[in-house]
Amino acid sequence: MNLTLHVWRQKGPQDKGKLVTYPAPNVDSDMSFLEMLDEINDELIRKGEDPIAFDHDCREGICGMCSQVVNGRPHGHQERTTVCQLHMRQFNDGDEIFVEPWRAKAFPIQKDLIVDRSSMDVIMQAGGYVSCHTGGVPDGNTFPIPKKVADYAMDAAECIGCGACIAACPNSSAMLFTSAKVAQLAALPQGKPEARKRVQAMTKALLDEGFGNCTNHYECEAACPKGISVKFIAKLNREYLKSMIPSSTAEPV
Amino acid sequence: MILDGKAPTGPIETSWDRHRFDMKLVNPSNKRKYKILVVGTGLAGGAAAASLGELGYNVEAFCYQDSPRRAHSIGAQGGINAAKNYPSDGDSIYRLFYDTVKGGDFRSREADVWRLAQVSNNIIDQCVAQGVPFARDYAGYLDNRSFGGAQVSRTFYARGQTGQQLLLGAYSALSRQIKNGSVKMFARREMLDLVVVDGVAKGITCRNLLTGEIESYWGDAVILASGGYVNVFYLSTNAMGSSVTAIWKATKKGAYMANPCYTQIHPTCIPVHGTHQSKLTLMSESLRNDGRIWVPKDAANCEKHPNDIPDEDRDYYLERKYPSFGNLAPRDISSRSAKEACDDGRGVGDGKRGVYLDFAAAIKRVGQKTIEERYGNLFEMYEKITDENGYERPMRIYPAPHYNMGGLWVDYECQSNIPGLFVLGEANFSVHGANRLGASALMQGLADGYFVIPYTIAPYLASLKNPGAVKEDHPEFKKSAEEVEAQMDRLLSIKGKKTVMDIHRELGHVMWENVGMARSKESLEEALKRIPEIRDEFWNNVNVPGESKSINQQLENAWRLADFLEFAEMMTYDALNREESCGGHFRVEHQTDEGEAMRDDENFTYVAAWEFKGVGNKPELHKEPLKFENIKLAVRSYK
Numbered sequence: 001m002n003l004t005l006h007v008w009r010q011k012g013p014q015d016k017g018k019l020v021t022y023p024a025p026n027v028d029s030d031m032s033f034l035e036m037l038d039e040i041n042d043e044l045i046r047k048g049e050d051p052i053a054f055d056h057d058c059r060e061g062i063c064g065m066c067s068q069v070v071n072g073r074p075h076g077h078q079e080r081t082t083v084c085q086l087h088m089r090q091f092n093d094g095d096e097i098f099v100e101p102w103r104a105k106a107f108p109i110q111k112d113l114i115v116d117r118s119s120m121d122v123i124m125q126a127g128g129y130v131s132c133h134t135g136g137v138p139d140g141n142t143f144p145i146p147k148k149v150a151d152y153a154m155d156a157a158e159c160i161g162c163g164a165c166i167a168a169c170p171n172s173s174a175m176l177f178t179s180a181k182v183a184q185l186a187a188l189p190q191g192k193p194e195a196r197k198r199v200q201a202m203t204k205a206l207l208d209e210g211f212g213n214c215t216n217h218y219e220c221e222a223a224c225p226k227g228i229s230v231k232f233i234a235k236l237n238r239e240y241l242k243s244m245i246p247s248s249t250a251e252p253v
Numbered sequence: 254m255i256l257d258g259k260a261p262t263g264p265i266e267t268s269w270d271r272h273r274f275d276m277k278l279v280n281p282s283n284k285r286k287y288k289i290l291v292v293g294t295g296l297a298g299g300a301a302a303a304s305l306g307e308l309g310y311n312v313e314a315f316c317y318q319d320s321p322r323r324a325h326s327i328g329a330q331g332g333i334n335a336a337k338n339y340p341s342d343g344d345s346i347y348r349l350f351y352d353t354v355k356g357g358d359f360r361s362r363e364a365d366v367w368r369l370a371q372v373s374n375n376i377i378d379q380c381v382a383q384g385v386p387f388a389r390d391y392a393g394y395l396d397n398r399s400f401g402g403a404q405v406s407r408t409f410y411a412r413g414q415t416g417q418q419l420l421l422g423a424y425s426a427l428s429r430q431i432k433n434g435s436v437k438m439f440a441r442r443e444m445l446d447l448v449v450v451d452g453v454a455k456g457i458t459c460r461n462l463l464t465g466e467i468e469s470y471w472g473d474a475v476i477l478a479s480g481g482y483v484n485v486f487y488l489s490t491n492a493m494g495s496s497v498t499a500i501w502k503a504t505k506k507g508a509y510m511a512n513p514c515y516t517q518i519h520p521t522c523i524p525v526h527g528t529h530q531s532k533l534t535l536m537s538e539s540l541r542n543d544g545r546i547w548v549p550k551d552a553a554n555c556e557k558h559p560n561d562i563p564d565e566d567r568d569y570y571l572e573r574k575y576p577s578f579g580n581l582a583p584r585d586i587s588s589r590s591a592k593e594a595c596d597d598g599r600g601v602g603d604g605k606r607g608v609y610l611d612f613a614a615a616i617k618r619v620g621q622k623t624i625e626e627r628y629g630n631l632f633e634m635y636e637k638i639t640d641e642n643g644y645e646r647p648m649r650i651y652p653a654p655h656y657n658m659g660g661l662w663v664d665y666e667c668q669s670n671i672p673g674l675f676v677l678g679e680a681n682f683s684v685h686g687a688n689r690l691g692a693s694a695l696m697q698g699l700a701d702g703y704f705v706i707p708y709t710i711a712p713y714l715a716s717l718k719n720p721g722a723v724k725e726d727h728p729e730f731k732k733s734a735e736e737v738e739a740q741m742d743r744l745l746s747i748k749g750k751k752t753v754m755d756i757h758r759e760l761g762h763v764m765w766e767n768v769g770m771a772r773s774k775e776s777l778e779e780a781l782k783r784i785p786e787i788r789d790e791f792w793n794n795v796n797v798p799g800e801s802k803s804i805n806q807q808l809e810n811a812w813r814l815a816d817f818l819e820f821a822e823m824m825t826y827d828a829l830n831r832e833e834s835c836g837g838h839f840r841v842e843h844q845t846d847e848g849e850a851m852r853d854d855e856n857f858t859y860v861a862a863w864e865f866k867g868v869g870n871k872p873e874l875h876k877e878p879l880k881f882e883n884i885k886l887a888v889r890s891y892k
Contacts, residue, residue: 011803012803028527028529030526030527030640031527031529031530032531032638034531035529035530035531038529038531038754039529041807042752042754042755044798045752045796045798045807046750046752046796048798049798050798050799051798051799051806051807053804053806055319056493057318057323057325057492057493057494058323058325058327058328058492058493059492059493059531059532059534060328060490060532060534060535060634061634062327062328062414062417063318063323063324063325063327063328063492064322064323065318065319065323078637080633081637085634085637085638087637087638087640089640110463110804111803111804114804116319117319117320118319118320118440120320121320121321121322121428121431121438121440124322124424124425124428125428125429125431125432126432128425128428129383129384129425129426129428129429130382130383130384130425131429132379132382132383133307134300134303134304134307134379134426134703134704134707135375135379135703135704137378137379137381137382138378138382139378140337140377140378140380140381140387140395141339141394141395144389144392144393144394145389145393146389146391146393147389147390147391147393149393150386150387150388150389150393151386153384153386154386154388154411154412154418157385157386157411157418157421158412158414158417160417161320161322161323184384184386185384188384188386190381190382190383190384191384
């Protein structure tokens with residue numbers, strides 16, 4: 001099939017960007033979206049032009065590196081799919097496709113489709129862990145965890161940290177991303193002792209990093225390539241509220 | 254030269270405990286005087302950086318991705334082995350040790366494998382404590398599944414994303430140390446040289462992938478945990494950025510490369526389609542718990558819809574050839590059997606390079622819902638890529654390069670022959686011999702990172718008289734940075750006609766055809782002829798666009814390929830030297846009448862460690878003899 005691409009080109013963080021049009025002839029429907037871009041880049045290189053810069057690595061939908069807004073939707077229109085797993089059979093001959101980077105205040109553009117997502121690491125560093133030391137932990141079966149709870153934690157833990165939820169949100173909120181980690185750890189016995197401190201610290205970090213708040217648009221869930229549910233945001237809110245209530249048994253926040 | 258792995262002697266059961274006691278310690282208040290560099294933040298590097306930071310060392314960690322959470326350990330699907338024996342099905346540390354040595358076709362160091370098996374149980378405990386949501390049964394206890402090469406269920410898993418969950422566990426531990434200030438994280442940096450001062454590793458030279466600046470970092474010790482090199486085949490299941498570069502730069506500085514020809518071709522990958530493909534996708538080996546592998550008995554039936562081929566016309570070749578392991582035969586054997594079936598003209602799908610992985614029987618037995626629960630995400634992924642529904646018709650699979658058992662030579666303490674250079678995880682050669690069993694890569698990465706290096710680095714550091722004496726102002730750092738800068742300039746100045754991708758495809762083709770699943774003297778000599786030609790073409794006719802002082806992904810691809818083009822030759826020399834078949838290394842000259850691999854224990858029970866002697870020159874072979882004092886050398890049989 002023959003397609004027309006409009007791709008966001010921007011030389012560096014300080015430069016002004018613009019959409020540039022490229023023809024994409026003879027696209028094979030079995031190609032992935034990124035393989036299609038590889039071919040366009042190959043052509044650009046042969047013509048002596050600067051190829052399109054984009055983040056990608058595993059190309060199997062798990063590393064979370066790829067990050068493109070395709071036709072206005074993070075990772076494109078196919079549900080529960082990263083852009084590296086989006087295949088060209090999802091498009092039709094003659095289609096015009098717009099390709100842009102994640103857009104959020106906390107994600108400055110580095111070049112073309114590459115953005116800086118280190119602010120997400122900062123949120124994790126604020127409390128996205130259990131403070132256990134290497135070694136000196138009990139046997140893995142010491143605390144039975146009901147299957148339902150383990151499954152719930154796993155549903156949250158599937159987040160790949162790509163940032164599509166933030167790119168999709170009109171407020172550029174990192175609430176779904178943050179809530180996935182808060183919920184995973186708050187559900188498990190291992191994560192409970194620090195639950196109060198964690199939810200406070202991570203919420204503060206996301207606001208400090210310039211992410212917006214949640215106003216229940218649910219665009220994040222629709223864009224999430226792993227189908228992380230907004231129910232975890234509700235869980236985050238509950239955990240946050242709980243952490244505000246003084247409790248003689250819980251550790252001080 | 255005869256190398257000494259310094260493995261402890263005496264009873265194997267106490268070898269690690271005794272060695273741990275014998276090693277020198279660094280006292281807690283002295284630890285902050287040492288700086289350790291860790292290259293790579295996958296399971297091995299991430300776990301090492303976190304654990305060393307926690308102990309009080311100053312750690313600087315480096316990764317080429319934008320975040321340490323993206324290392325390719327994340328791609329591992331199926332699970333992680335441990336000798337917990339929770340199912341009471343006869344497992345033990347000794348059995349895991351035995352299975353791993355046997356699975357590796359008797360080409361690994363016994364003591365290293367014992368230690369791996371011993372600490373495997375600690376890993377599960379550690380990950381559970383971190384909040385890794387392993388699969389649980391209805392009583393709330395940890396669940397297990399089976400993997401190839403074992404007759405017990407010892408594999409722990411988190412749906413089809415075990416690698417992701419374990420990596421995120423290590424990443425969380427690392428994040429905690431970054432927050433504490435004990436680890437400084439440098440993302441989007443790629444190591445382009447090892448700085449060696451007076452024969453000792455003292456730092457690295459990196460390129461900042463955002464700015465293009467060449468940066469120097471000093472350390473009292475350097476840990477490489479940079480993963481695998483099977484992108485030398487161009488198409489593989491590795492991430493696009495996975496490369497040999499970090500360990501190859503160390504090789505060029507004098508580190509020995511051990512058994513580079515031991516590469517693992519994974520039997521269950523989605524077959525190649527078309528010519529534009531950029532990578533191959535693995536389907537977890539766990540699928541072989543329930544899937545049956547077959548091809549038509551008669552080549553004439555290959556074009557038929559698989560559901561129209563009756564059972565009696567199907568050849569379930571693994572069940573036929575290896576009745577006691579069946580579809581769970583080890584990876585090397587399963588891959589070779591698939592290749593045989595296709596070479597026999599009975600392959601299916603594009604170019605007839607595929608075999609069926611059929612779930613019809615399992616769906617009939619336990620219902621589609623259960624299969625969905627077990628492998629739902631894998632079926633989904635398969636459909637996205639192939640546009641076929643694996644529940645309705647058998648999947649098509651074919652072997653693909655996946656992992657390397659070879660890597661930098663290290664002694665029992667994970668130290669290379671360059672003092673101060675330590676190597677962990679897939680980047681070293683130590684425990685998998687000539688073939689790795691499924692679910693053992695995650696085990697090794699985390700064992701090395703959490704439970705080995707925190708102990709074994711101490712004696713080296715304790716032996717240093719002046720920690721921090723060599724810093725970035727040493728002339729060797731300047732020299733190294735200038736050399737890297739010059740290489741960048743040279744790559745950018747060629748401005749030839751071919752793209753990096755063109756030449757990488759050519760190299761990959763030569764390697765896959767000649768140094769792939771079946772190797773012969775002729776094919777290897779052909780590769781040794783072709784590789785230098787492709788390398789010449791690269792240095793004379795590649796077109797690397799853009800400039801050096803900005804993001805330049807083509808330049809990144811170019812230097813990685815430049816290293817593959819040198820490394821490929823060493824890998825081929827190793828394959829040519831090893832006149833036997835063992836594990837993933839199959840020499841067609843050395844097989845039994847039934848087509849099984851034939852080892853030559855008399856002449857090849859050694860680790861081949863190669864010393865770089867200049868580009869285009871034959872590397873020099875050093876040997877580390879392997880002793881088997883606990884497990885008797887035997888023909889590996891899975892029949």
